[in-house]
Amino acid sequence: MQARVLMVQGCTSDAGKSTLVAALGRWARRRGVRTAPFKPQNMALNSAVTIDGGEIGRAQALQAQACGIPAETDFNPVLLKPNTDQGSQVIIHGVAVGNMSALEYHDYKRVAREAVLASHARLAERFQVVLVEGAGSPAEINLRQNDIANMGFAEAVDCPVLLVADIDRGGVFAHLVGTLALLSSSERDRVAGLVINRFRGDPALLQPGVDWLQRETGKPVLGVLPYLQGLQLEAEDGLSRGASTSPAGARLRVVVPLLPRLSNHTDFDALRAHPEVELVFVGAGEAVPACDLLVLPGSKSTRSDLGWLQAQGWPAAIQRHLRYGGKLLGICGGLQMLGQWIEDPHGLEGPAGRSAGLGWLEFETILEHDKLLREVSGRMEAAGTEVRGYEIHCGRSHGTALARPFCRLADGRLDGACSEDGQIRATYLHGVFDHPPALAALLAWAGLEQAAALDLPALREVSLERLADMIEEHMDTDALVSLLGLPA
Known part of the structure; x- marks a missing residue:
């Protein structure tokens, strides 16, 4: 049938x-x-x-x-x-x-x-x-x-x-x-x-x-x-509605550059929902405010967005942020930007070529044709905390900084890198803030000790139930039953 x-x-x-x-x-x-x-x-x-x-x-x-x-x-x-x-x-x-x-x-x-x-x-x-x-x-x-x-x-x-x-x-x-x-x-x-x-x-x-x-x-x-x-709920695309947040009880400020080709901004949904986190997206021409944690997000055009960061004065802002003791996290394309070089020999994300990275971690990245797509789990090295996420990237990174990984995955692979002083962490994993233990550990690293617990997957389930209630209360369900050929 x-x-x-x-x-x-x-x-x-x-x-x-x-x-x-x-x-x-x-x-x-x-x-x-x-x-x-x-x-x-x-x-x-x-x-x-x-x-x-x-x-x-x-x-x-x-x-x-x-x-x-x-x-x-x-x-x-x-x-x-x-x-x-x-x-x-x-x-x-x-x-x-x-x-x-x-x-x-x-x-x-x-x-x-x-x-x-x-x-x-x-x-x-x-x-x-x-x-x-x-x-x-x-x-x-x-x-x-x-x-x-x-x-x-x-x-x-x-x-x-x-x-x-x-x-x-x-x-x-x-x-x-x-x-x-x-x-x-x-x-x-x-x-x-x-x-x-x-x-x-x-x-x-x-x-x-x-x-x-x-x-x-x-x-x-x-x-x-x-x-x-x-x-x-996870947004399909765009950050036009309610991107930045400033709850009354905020005790930690997180700043994210609003890259022209920012991808998977759903990485920040847990921070957006947290009652003690102020999340600030900084766009073109805007001053970079002082913060506790600065996150370089994923990008669909990493070299192009890296050039945008450099033109907007972000390298100086990052240097100032680190000098005053702030923490820095790179996610996927953000990880690649923190290295020494990004090379795209096949022109996968734009014109073929090589770009100098921000140089904060000792590794280089080459973009390859085959894209890694997988859900993963593991343990964060610094905190010993379980982490879950997913990989979507063409880049392969190689270098000495990767010997200090962000996490060890369940399949035995090492992911990401950390600086020797512990101020900088970088990972290929999207969704690292979604898992409650990982969120708590990352917030504690950034300076928010004993943060309020937040379970984003559970909140999404509650939201989906609210949506189903809305259908029952505010739609003609008899018409829906007829359209879908369901039993009355």
Whole structure:
């Protein structure tokens, strides 16, 4: 029996598609329905390692968690990781196939479409329900040709669509009516309902608008979803909303440079959620404030972002920070920047060449074609504390500093490096702050002794349950049951 398929599309980017699919996934799981998430094409610098050794967008990994299943490459068959303003690394079924400009990828879409349909077919055979997330907006008429991300996919597999709009941005009625107006008649016909997201206030005050919208469009409004505060969910991409934090009880300040190609900023979700940590992202032209811990994050274009750091005066800021006793942590690309040299002989992240690193640790890095993708665990050398994380990198680092590793992994490998004086640590592991014992140990190293306990994975589970409650309370679940062919 083939799965029932329901697609969630948005009037804009960040309308709430990822969150709504996660919410529906947890709601379906509560009903005992075998459900899989699916995003045909994703453009994001936040990625996750899958159980089958590939790479997908982090939003689909979170949606898989909502559905109670491990992440697979079929959940996101096409992932685009931007490395310039006009080009991206293209990842098909979890494996990088090369860098392409926007025009080159447009021509490649015929191949990508086959990958998308193959993944969908496999999921439809294994699950009862497949929840599909669109990308951007279906009303981007310049991208309609060979579309595989929105209505092009929905038409190919003949599935109904929910259209979601964010009322918190303003203009929600214009977004919904305008989007429907720009669809073809067959595309409009497959829109089964509208969803208004992130509403604040009394729903009774919105009801006249909802009534008008239903009369004007002929489409039912299946839900007015509230603005939920305090959700701890992994973002698909971007740092526009609530990146920096400054809680009233902060006792430790952490500073992170906002690199142009910063990747996997979800590494900092635990710090963002911690009640005693002030997290500050510093962008172009901004002064670097005094802090306890400075973290160099991951990057999709390490040499380019290293050049940006140098042009922005970060080497002097780092030197000053260390002179006053501050701690410095490099994660993945940040680790590579702390070494003596970074060499990209194959042009994997831009023009081939070699760049001088910041020079704080004695090792060099060469970028290789094959990307390491794996989830790992081990023990941090300095604290003897368990650490868990995942690797996504092309770099291979070699040098004497690696003899003082950040951690020893369970498979026997050594990871990362530490300076002799203990002020600098560097690791290839993403997610090092997510595991509670590792978080406590790293905060203590940075100067926050006996920090309040924080369990980010547990907070994410609570957030997913809140989302399922939201579906029960604020959506037409009878309509959902009908759309998904579920028992009443």
